[in-house]
Every structure is written in structure tokens, then in C-alpha cells.
Amino acid sequence: MKPKKIYYSISDVASLAKVKPYVLRYWETEFGQLKPKAMRGGRRAYRERDIRLVMMIKKLLYEDRFTIEGARKKLQDMDHAELHQMDIPFEQAARQTSLEEVRKGLREVSDILGKALAGGAEEDF
Numbered sequence: 023m024k025p026k027k028i029y030y031s032i033s034d035v036a037s038l039a040k041v042k043p044y045v046l047r048y049w050e051t052e053f054g055q056l057k058p059k060a061m062r063g064g065r066r067a068y069r070e071r072d073i074r075l076v077m078m079i080k081k082l083l084y085e086d087r088f089t090i091e092g093a094r095k096k097l098q099d100m101d102h103a104e105l106h107q108m109d110i111p112f113e114q115a116a117r118q119t120s121l122e123e124v125r126k127g128l129r130e131v132s133d134i135l136g137k138a139l140a141g142g143a144e145e146d147f
Contacts (some may be wrong), residue, residue, distance in 0.1 A: 029059065029067035030099050039076050049079055055097060 030074045045112050046066075050056050056064040068076070077099075082093035 032066045035068045035073055035076055039080050
């Protein structure tokens, strides 16, 4: 599934990467390649390229256990094609949103049925 937006907020990217926004801000200071576009009011606007880089940084630091310095060097040594192949969990995020909507709908149905049964309307069912 392709992304639906051109730019993503820091909270969107933090949710996709499953890190806190302050972690992304810190990574921006440590990794020169990570430069989201600055919008009005100083808000960050991440593009798909930035999100791929965030996912690679997270993999290097959290999964591969690189230090910041080691991850920085590894990113400098990587070619563009290798970074471009990094998966972005857009589909997973969309699936999560769909599941949350289903849960909400089921809770509403459950509440309606609970009220109907509590009100003595069990004969109607």
C-alpha cells in the first residue's frame, strides 16, 4: 500500500516507527541525512524518503544494536538503493486503524444490546 499523503507530521511518523516524537527530534540532530521539511510555525513535514530513513535508523539502533556513531557511519556507507528498499509500515498502520474502527463498532453494538436487554426488551430478540 502506498502512502496517501505527501507530508506526514512528526506524530504520524512517531506512530509508524513506534517511537516518541522527542526521539525523532533527537535523531534529526544526530543524523544529518534526516531533514524533514520545515513548515509554517516550525512544524516538521516528513516525506516518504524521511520515513524510510527513520525506519532504517530505528533498525540499526534497536535491532542491530549499533551505537549512534556506528549507525551514522553505516548510513553514510549505504547506497541510495539499499535505503529505498526499507519497508514502511503504512499498510500495518491502516490495518490498525481499521481494527480500532471495528472494535469501536462492536462496543457500540454491545452497549445497545446491553441496554435493550437491561430494559426488559429481551422478548424482542
